[in-house]
Amino acid sequence: MAVEREGKLMLFDCGEGTQRQMVMARPSISNPECVFITHLHGDHLLGLLGLIQSLALQNREEALHVFGPRGLDEIIMFNLTALHVYIPYKISFHPVRPGIVLKEKELKVRAHRTLHTSDSYAYRLDESTRPGRFFPEKARALGVPQGPLWKRLQDGRSIKLGGHVIRPSQVSGPRRKGRSFGYSGDARPTKDIMRFFRKVDLLVFDGTYSEEFADKAKEYLHSTVGEAAQLASEAQVGRLVITHISARVNDSSMLLRQASKRFKNVVIGEDFNSYDLALPE
Ligand SMILES: [Zn+2]
Numbered sequence: 001m002a003v004e005r006e007g008k009l010m011l012f013d014c015g016e017g018t019q020r021q022m023v024m025a026r027p028s029i030s031n032p033e034c035v036f037i038t039h040l041h042g043d044h045l046l047g048l049l050g051l052i053q054s055l056a057l058q059n060r061e062e063a064l065h066v067f068g069p070r071g072l073d074e075i076i077m078f079n080l081t082a083l084h085v086y087i088p089y090k091i092s093f094h095p096v097r098p099g100i101v102l103k104e105k106e107l108k109v110r111a112h113r114t115l116h117t118s119d120s121y122a123y124r125l126d127e128s129t130r131p132g133r134f135f136p137e138k139a140r141a142l143g144v145p146q147g148p149l150w151k152r153l154q155d156g157r158s159i160k161l162g163g164h165v166i167r168p169s170q171v172s173g174p175r176r177k178g179r180s181f182g183y184s185g186d187a188r189p190t191k192d193i194m195r196f197f198r199k200v201d202l203l204v205f206d207g208t209y210s211e212e213f214a215d216k217a218k219e220y221l222h223s224t225v226g227e228a229a230q231l232a233s234e235a236q237v238g239r240l241v242i243t244h245i246s247a248r249v250n251d252s253s254m255l256l257r258q259a260s261k262r263f264k265n266v267v268i269g270e271d272f273n274s275y276d277l278a279l280p281e
């Protein structure tokens with residue numbers, strides 16, 4: 001699962017085969033800045049070691065930030081040492097606890113425990129709000145000349161003109177919402193994880209089982225496609241992509257029928273699907 005934003009790449013989990021899929025998807029984004037691992041099960045992290053080694057071969061210099069449960073650093077460092085791999089860049093491990101795990105000017109990423117068979121986290125990315133729509137006619141009416149002063153106001157900063165302060169709110173609309181993305185990893189559809197994902201624009205959620213195997217989903221602490229759809233409906237998300245489909249399923253149209261009974265804007269995720277999230281107006 002990769003999120004590409006402003007030319008930067010974030011990976012969410014890194015299962016076996018991730019590198020090959022990244023190359024096939026689009027070579028220009030094979031260089032992630034951050035990797036968020038949900039839990040220490042092989043299908044979610046076994047691709048990380050190979051990825052770290054490949055980035056070393058590409059003479060990467062920037063640090064790679066790896067977020068995940070406690071113990072992930074030991075798994076990676078033990079293997080790198082045993083394999084005598086030299087890494088020319090810094091690997092920064094960030095052990096994850098519930099709450100904000102990454103905060104930048106334009107976005108933040110939060111983690112929340114999921115109910116699964118190991119210490120496991122879901123992630124939610126929220127962009128900061130953006131300055132409101134700029135109205136040139138209002139700026140002109142206040143005597144602000146077109147140029148760098150407009151740019152300052154468009155960036156949400158006040159300016160001084162002829163002894164007066166002009167605030168962005170005088171020449172632009174209300175601040176606009178950022179976009180949001182949620183990723184469950186492996187999870188039961190609990191109430192608190194539903195609240196954690198409230199109103200995300202795009203949610204990628206565990207739907208390992210079809211409805212016939214609801215008891216298995218409970219036993220192995222995963223979700224059925226119907227449960228994923230029900231959670232998406234209650235959380236009022238924009239769009240749901242169901243993932244982590246059991247290898248036993250060979251007809252995904254049946255899964256889609258089961259899921260769409262409870263939530264309309266749903267797809268069964270497949271390799272190389274991609275979704276554009278438009279900036280809200
Ligand atoms: Zn798992």
Ligand SMILES: [Zn+2]
Pocket residue numbers: 041043044186244
């Ligand atoms: Zn899994």
